[in-house]
Amino acid sequence: MSPRGVAIPDLRERLFAAAERVVARDGAAALTSRAITAEADCGKGVLHTHFAGLDEFVAELVLDRFARSAHQAQALEAKVGQATVAHNLQEVALALMNALPPAVVGLAMTRPAAALHTREGLQSGAPAFEAIQHAFTVYLQAEQSVGRLPADAESATIALALVGTIHHLLMTRAPGREEDTKVTTGRLLDVLLRS
Structure with a gap:
């Protein structure tokens, strides 16, 4: 365990990763502040020192993973002319869906305080679906300009x-159905890019 009073580097990410491991191993019902801090190997009160409670923590985890996915989507522009358009888009789409375990998304949507905090974060400009949509549009327009679309x-x-x-898939998919998600996004891209 980290010594008391000593700063823990990358504490947020350490707690977020611990929460994801708890959910993956034991399910959403097992996600408690104590389970997270035990998994992160830090003091029991650390989570509440940095977050107003478990609901805010879950919302911040979701917002963090959305922001990472938006950043990855923005990197699409560097892939113009590489691989295939469908491959590049599917890679980002699958990364977004894999960035958040279905159980964590469920918690963020079914716990009223977590849902409210997530919604407030998105309304205040936290990067998420809108930023990803914009990055996809910019990428597709760039592929059009080089004749690949x-x-x-x-x-x-x-x-x-x-x-x-x-x-839709992020909100409704069942754990362990990653291959179904890959097939679905592949079919969708075939239809969308054919037009």
Whole structure:
């Protein structure tokens, strides 16, 4: 255990990763402040020192993972002309869905205080689906400019449809169904990019 009074480097990420491990191993019902701090090997009160409670913690975990995914989506522009358009988009879509265990998403949506904190974070500009949609649109337009996507393809509409599907799958998928998600996003991209 970390010594009392000594700063813990990357504490937020340490707690977030611990929470994900607890949920993956024991399920959402096992996610308590004590389970998280025990898994992170730090003092019992550390979580409450840095977060107002478990609901705020869960919301901040979700917002953090959305922000990471938005950052990854912005990196798509560097992939223009590489691999295939479908591959590049699917890679980011799957990374977003894998960034959050379904049980954590469920907690963030079913615990009223966590849902409220998440919604407030998104409304105040935390990067999430809107930023990802914008990054997809910019990427698709860049692929159009180099001729890898038809000039008449509606980039913004394709991006919206892909983000909407990701959102739906993120909220409804069952744990352990990653292959189904990959197949679904692959089929969607085949349809969207064919037009």
